[in-house]
Amino acid sequence: MPALKDTLDRPLRDLRISVTDRCNFRCPYCMPAEIYGERYQFLPRDQLLTFEETARLARVFVKLGVTKLRLTGGEPLVRADVEQLVAMLAALGKNPEGHALDITLTTNGYLLEQKAQALKDAGLQRITVSLDSLRPDVFARLNGRNFTPERVLAGIRKAQQVGLTPIKLNCVAVRGVNDEDIVDLARFARDNGCIMRFIEYMDVGNLNHWKMDQVVPAREIVERITAVFPLEPAEPNYKGEVAERWRYRDGASELGVIASVTQPFCRDCTRARLTTDGKLVTCLFASTGADLRGPMRSGASDDDLEAIIRQVWTVRTDRYSELRTAMTPATRKKIEMFQIGG
Numbered sequence: 001m002p003a004l005k006d007t008l009d010r011p012l013r014d015l016r017i018s019v020t021d022r023c024n025f026r027c028p029y030c031m032p033a034e035i036y037g038e039r040y041q042f043l044p045r046d047q048l049l050t051f052e053e054t055a056r057l058a059r060v061f062v063k064l065g066v067t068k069l070r071l072t073g074g075e076p077l078v079r080a081d082v083e084q085l086v087a088m089l090a091a092l093g094k095n096p097e098g099h100a101l102d103i104t105l106t107t108n109g110y111l112l113e114q115k116a117q118a119l120k121d122a123g124l125q126r127i128t129v130s131l132d133s134l135r136p137d138v139f140a141r142l143n144g145r146n147f148t149p150e151r152v153l154a155g156i157r158k159a160q161q162v163g164l165t166p167i168k169l170n171c172v173a174v175r176g177v178n179d180e181d182i183v184d185l186a187r188f189a190r191d192n193g194c195i196m197r198f199i200e201y202m203d204v205g206n207l208n209h210w211k212m213d214q215v216v217p218a219r220e221i222v223e224r225i226t227a228v229f230p231l232e233p234a235e236p237n238y239k240g241e242v243a244e245r246w247r248y249r250d251g252a253s254e255l256g257v258i259a260s261v262t263q264p265f266c267r268d269c270t271r272a273r274l275t276t277d278g279k280l281v282t283c284l285f286a287s288t289g290a291d292l293r294g295p296m297r298s299g300a301s302d303d304d305l306e307a308i309i310r311q312v313w314t315v316r317t318d319r320y321s322e323l324r325t326a327m328t329p330a331t332r333k334k335i336e337m338f339q340i341g342g
C-alpha cells in the first residue's frame, strides 16, 4: 500500500493523543486562570474517548504509518488510570513497516512521583516533564496555582529511578517572566542527566494575549547558554525532529531548542493530533478537526475510520507557522493548546 502523504509530501508519523482537557495547573500561556476558573465547563465524561476507543484509533493510525505516540492533554496524569491506556498502546507492538512504536508522555510533573512506577510497568518508555523555572516565585507565577517546584522535582527524580529515561525537560521561555532562568535550567538538566528543551512561546489558542516581543528566539537561548556552557550543533536524530539539537562541548549531555516561531519547521511536520473528544486535528493552529468519535460510535469499521483519516491527511495543506507573519493572529479562531496537547 502506498505511504500516506499530504499535499506537501509529508507522511503521517506522529500522533499526539490528548487524554483530558483538564489540568491541575493554570499556566498563563496555555490556560489562563482568569478564564479557566471554577465555573469553566470542561468536557463531560461521555464525550471523552474511552481507553478502548483511543487504543482502537491508535491502532488504525499505526496501520497508516504512525511510529510515535505521545500522550498529552491538558494534564494526562489527572486522567484516572491513564497507565491502563499506556498498557493498551504498548500492546499494539510494531507498525506495518516493522518499526517499534515509540510511546511517550508529556506532563507538568505534579502527580509524577506517585504515577511513575505504574507508567513504567505499563510500558511507557520515556517521559517529558515541563519545568519553566526553579525559582519558587517564578514557578508559581507560571503554573497559576502558587505551587512551588519541589513536587515536580521529586517527580523527575522518581521517573529517573524507575527508568523513564532519558528525561526531557520542557521550558516555554517568556520574555520578562522566565528568560532569566534559562541558564539555571540548562545547568540543572546537565547536572541531573536530563535533556533540557526550550520552546519558543507560541500564539496557540486565542486567550493567552501572545505578543511577538514576549518570544525569546531560540538563537538567543543558545547564545545565552553557550556563554556559560559552550555548545556545538548536533545532527537531528531523524527527519522531522521538532527540536534543533545542540551538544555541550564538554560532552555533558545535549540540549534542544524548538524554534517554532522564528524558524518554522512546517515542511517536515509529520504530526497529527487526536483531541480528548475524538477529533483529528492536523495542525497546532487549526480551527477545527475531523470527528472520529461520531462515526466510531455509530458503528464505523476500522476500514471506515482508516478512510476518514486517509481523506483528511491526503488533502492536508497546513503550514501556519510559515505563514504566521502574513496572517493577523487575532482574526482566526484556533483550538486551545490544552485541547490538543502541544
Ligand code: SAM
Pocket: 023, 029, 030, 072, 073, 074, 075, 076, 106, 107, 108, 128, 129, 130, 170, 171, 172, 199, 200, 201, 202, 203, 204, 208, 337, 338, 341, 342
Ligand atoms: N500538561 C502537560 C504539560 O504541561 O507538560 C502536557 C500538555 S501541554 C499543552 C504540552 C506542552 O505544551 C508543554 O510543554 C507546555 O509547556 C507547552 N505549551 C503550552 N502552551 C504553550 C505556548 N503558548 N507556547 C509554547 N508551548 C506551550
Ligand code: SF4
Pocket: 023, 024, 025, 026, 027, 030, 031, 073, 074, 075, 108, 130, 338
Ligand atoms: Fe496545564 Fe500543561 Fe497547559 Fe500548563 S501547559 S496549563 S500544565 S496543560
Ligand code: SF4
Pocket: 264, 265, 266, 267, 269, 271, 282, 283, 284, 285, 318, 319, 320, 321, 322
Ligand atoms: Fe505542523 Fe502546524 Fe506547527 Fe507547522 S504550524 S509545524 S504544520 S503543527
